[in-house]
Amino acid sequence: xxxVIVTAVEEFHKEALRLFKEAKIESFSTSDIDGYKxxxxxxxxxxxxxxxxxxSESHMFFSFTEEEQIERLFHLIAEFNSTLETNxxxxxxxxxxxxxx
Numbered sequence: 001x002x003x004v005i006v007t008a009v010e011e012f013h014k015e016a017l018r019l020f021k022e023a024k025i026e027s028f029s030t031s032d033i034d035g036y037k038x039x040x041x042x043x044x045x046x047x048x049x050x051x052x053x054x055x056s057e058s059h060m061f062f063s064f065t066e067e068e069q070i071e072r073l074f075h076l077i078a079e080f081n082s083t084l085e086t087n088x089x090x091x092x093x094x095x096x097x098x099x100x101x
């Protein structure tokens with residue numbers, strides 16, 4: 001069993017859900033997150049009225065699942081990303097699980 005974590009900007013939320021379904025990962029969780037490409041300067045973040053725009057609305061998906069489903073998911077994500085004309089692809093990582101209950 002492994003932990004897979006996938007992030008996607010709001011624009012690709014429905015597509016990410018579809019990819020999980022196609023990969024036959026039926027149990028997963030999601031969380032709304034803000035994505036940042038550049039860390040704002042300390043000066044801008046300390047202001048009450050910063051001129052720096054907030055992060056991009058994004059989603060994080062995660063699931064404890066088997067390697068076979070993760071391989072399929074990563075294949076589907078790679079296919080999806082190959083068609084994009086943006087620099088905000090769906091991203092994924094896998095973490096091994098040493099112990100679980």
